[in-house]
Amino acid sequence: xxxxxxxxxASHRRAxxxxxxxxxxxxxGAALSPTRARPFPTFRAxxxxxxxxxxSRGRGRSAEAPRPPIGxxxxxxRPESATQKLGFRARARYYDQLTGVFSISRRYxxxxxxxxxxxxxxxxxxxxxxxxxxALILSxxxxxxxxxxxxxxxxxxxxxxxxxxLQHQEVQTAMLRKVGGDKVAAHRFATIVSxxxxxxxxxxxxxxxxxxxxLVPKVLPFADxxxxxxxxTLAFLFGLGVYLGTLTKRNVVTAGLRLVIVAMLTAxxxxxxxxxxxx
Numbered sequence: 001x002x003x004x005x006x007x008x009x010a011s012h013r014r015a016x017x018x019x020x021x022x023x024x025x026x027x028x029g030a031a032l033s034p035t036r037a038r039p040f041p042t043f044r045a046x047x048x049x050x051x052x053x054x055x056s057r058g059r060g061r062s063a064e065a066p067r068p069p070i071g072x073x074x075x076x077x078r079p080e081s082a083t084q085k086l087g088f089r090a091r092a093r094y095y096d097q098l099t100g101v102f103s104i105s106r107r108y109x110x111x112x113x114x115x116x117x118x119x120x121x122x123x124x125x126x127x128x129x130x131x132x133x134x135a136l137i138l139s140x141x142x143x144x145x146x147x148x149x150x151x152x153x154x155x156x157x158x159x160x161x162x163x164x165x166l167q168h169q170e171v172q173t174a175m176l177r178k179v180g181g182d183k184v185a186a187h188r189f190a191t192i193v194s195x196x197x198x199x200x201x202x203x204x205x206x207x208x209x210x211x212x213x214x215l216v217p218k219v220l221p222f223a224d225x226x227x228x229x230x231x232x233t234l235a236f237l238f239g240l241g242v243y244l245g246t247l248t249k250r251n252v253v254t255a256g257l258r259l260v261i262v263a264m265l266t267a268x269x270x271x272x273x274x275x276x277x278x279x
Contacts, residue, residue: 092193098183099164101190106247108198112152113240116202118263120144120209121233125267126274128226134216141213145206153199160191209233230267237263 086094096102120141127137164187172178209232212225220228238256245255 095186095189098186099190101193104194105197108156108194109201112198112201113205116145116148116205117233117236118266120206122266122270124209124229126270129274132222134213137213138210141210145203149199149203152202153195156198157195160194164191208236234260234263
């Protein structure tokens with residue numbers, strides 16, 4: 001019979017676990033020897049504290065973090081900016097990244113085109129019941145379009161100049177220094193481009209309803225020219241609404257009809273004013 005007390009237990013004993021060195025490796029990848037252990041680094045507040053937070057030790061400001069002079073521009077000492085070597089399109093894309101000038105100009109184009117087309121159409125529908133002289137419609141419509149273009153250009157220029165200056169001042173305040181170079185050029189570019197777009201949009205859109213009156217009376221009678229001008233304006237505004245719908249990824253038909261409905265309501269008001277108020 002097997003005697004448990006006298007049975008050898010060597011085969012049932014576990015082998016001793018291998019010793020694992022868990023000490024952090026040195027820069028060469030080998031573990032540190034016990035005799036050459038790395039001493040624990042001592043912490044010194046003066047060395048581990050950022051320069052701007054160190055004690056001044058009786059001085060008015062720390063000499064290690066001097067504030068740049070107010071009148072200095074870090075870009076004044078630089079050579080010619082690398083953006084000047086780029087083409088116009090590449091430079092415009094870079095300026096758009098700094099200021100968002102493309103989205104601003106798109107807004108101004110939609111506003112200006114809607115104002116120009118609807119204003120001239122209202123002038124035509126308001127004056128048509130009182131006079132059938134195409135020269136009067138053409139001269140009044142052209143003068144209105146030019147006035148809208150001039151006012152929109154300078155109005156947008158002044159508004160954008162102020163807004164860009166405010167944004168530039170906010171950047172300088174946040175960076176605690178004067179900012180120039182490409183940032184100033186980008187703000188100037190955004191101001192000029194957005195104001196020109198806002199001025200050109202009502203001029204182009206305002207000339208569209210006047211085109212049929214160039215054919216009066218040789219090709220079209222005056223009454224038909226008024227109808228064609230209204231139809232062209234509504235079609236243009238519908239296309240403008242479709243363009244806005246494609247940008248917002250919404251129903252393009254609904255977006256176009258919204259502008260058309262507003263234009264038809266405005267046209268009805270101008271017809272009532274021109275046909276009854278001053279008749």
